[in-house]
Amino acid sequence: MKIQNNHSLKKYNSFAVEAKSRYFCQIESNDQIDALLEWQQQFDLPLLLLGGGSNILFLNDYQGMTAIINTKGITIVGEDSDYTYIRANAGENWHQFVRWTVERSYAGLENLSLIPGTVGAAPMQNIGAYGVELADILYELEAIELATGQCKTFTQQECLFNYRDSLFKSSAFGQYLIQSITIKSPKKPQWNINYAGVKGSLEGKTINAETISNSIIGLRQSKLPDPALIGNAGSFFKNPLLRKSKWQALKQLYPDLSGYPQADGSIKTSAAWLIDQCGWKGKRQGDAGVYKKHALVLVNYGSASGKDIGRIASDIVKSVSDKFGIVLEAEPRMIA
Numbered sequence: 001m002k003i004q005n006n007h008s009l010k011k012y013n014s015f016a017v018e019a020k021s022r023y024f025c026q027i028e029s030n031d032q033i034d035a036l037l038e039w040q041q042q043f044d045l046p047l048l049l050l051g052g053g054s055n056i057l058f059l060n061d062y063q064g065m066t067a068i069i070n071t072k073g074i075t076i077v078g079e080d081s082d083y084t085y086i087r088a089n090a091g092e093n094w095h096q097f098v099r100w101t102v103e104r105s106y107a108g109l110e111n112l113s114l115i116p117g118t119v120g121a122a123p124m125q126n127i128g129a130y131g132v133e134l135a136d137i138l139y140e141l142e143a144i145e146l147a148t149g150q151c152k153t154f155t156q157q158e159c160l161f162n163y164r165d166s167l168f169k170s171s172a173f174g175q176y177l178i179q180s181i182t183i184k185s186p187k188k189p190q191w192n193i194n195y196a197g198v199k200g201s202l203e204g205k206t207i208n209a210e211t212i213s214n215s216i217i218g219l220r221q222s223k224l225p226d227p228a229l230i231g232n233a234g235s236f237f238k239n240p241l242l243r244k245s246k247w248q249a250l251k252q253l254y255p256d257l258s259g260y261p262q263a264d265g266s267i268k269t270s271a272a273w274l275i276d277q278c279g280w281k282g283k284r285q286g287d288a289g290v291y292k293k294h295a296l297v298l299v300n301y302g303s304a305s306g307k308d309i310g311r312i313a314s315d316i317v318k319s320v321s322d323k324f325g326i327v328l329e330a331e332p333r334m335i336a
């Protein structure tokens with residue numbers, strides 16, 4: 001394991017903002033994970049585990065060790081009459097994993113095509129798109145407890161998945177390194193194609209994992225910026241969950257307000273719509289901006305710092321709060 005000092009993280013965060021990590025290493029094997037944990041126990045410095053860096057905003061340099069998890073490998077680990085079980089190591093690129101399954105006609109991941117990031121980061125925030133969340137197809141995952149170095153298996157239920165949330169992002173935050181995930185691919189899939197825009201683009205085509213994946217790729221490319229070209233972290237804010245009474249009062253004032261009832265009785269509404277109504281779409285403050293095709297996506301046009309992005313995010317939160325009385329919550333993790 002090669003440790004570097006004061007290493008730039010610009011290439012390792014999808015916002016492409018400049019930030020330095022006091023220590024830096026890349027983890028290519030499970031043996032190197034052991035070495036990393038020994039190092040961490042010896043020096044007792046904060047540890048930042050990064051996959052694709054697609055859900056993080058560096059407001060400052062990082063004063064600990066940043067470890068990029070690069071462990072690779074995809075394997076079919078079993079099957080029964082209903083499912084095929086497929087395991088992927090944490091460092092696999094998420095979209096390449098999705099395409100690996102789709103190209104072999106395994107169903108389940110197609111709606112999650114083109115989401116930036118790695119396999120190991122996916123459970124953290126229970127990635128989701130077009131009516132499907134990781135929680136719907138995850139069977140189990142293996143994670144290393146940082147304090148003991150022990151490998152533990154978590155069933156889907158034990159991961160405590162919620163909307164853009166999990167055990168690893170909440171009560172067990174900072175305690176585990178996700179080593180691999182195992183998904184269950186259904187042998188008799190129920191395709192999820194009701195999301196606006198998906199069904200239409202499939203008209204006249206055979207419906208299977210590959211055609212759905214291609215349709216989702218087209219849809220995402222039409223409205224979301226490619227982080228390889230314009231720095232961004234996908235949706236910057238979560239869609240807010242409102243009390244029913246609050247949602248009803250707003251709906252009287254704004255008949256276009258969307259509302260998706262949740263199992264807990266709350267109503268999810270569209271953060272993009274709220275931000276758009278405040279006139280933010282396409283706005284720019286220097287090189288930090290709101291993407292012109294989607295109000296939920298903050299972008300770095302080149303030389304914005306994390307603080308520049310953070311500033312525009314705070315200004316948006318204030319506008320939405322002033323106009324609608326809703327406080328938006330950021331999705332990416334902030335490194336202060």
Ligand code: EPU
Nearest residue numbers: 129130131234235237238239270272273276293294295296
């Ligand atoms: N809308 C606007 N203005 C805009 C964009 C959208 O008013 O500039 C309104 C439209 O009415 C649209 C609605 O917002 O119908 C919802 O927009 P969209 O379908 O793009 O979905 P979203 O709720 O903004 C969520 C996820 C995305 C995911 C899409 C598709 C969150 C925070 N975001 O976005 O996930 O790709 O649904 O399923 O839940 C991500 O998390 O990084 C991400 C991109």
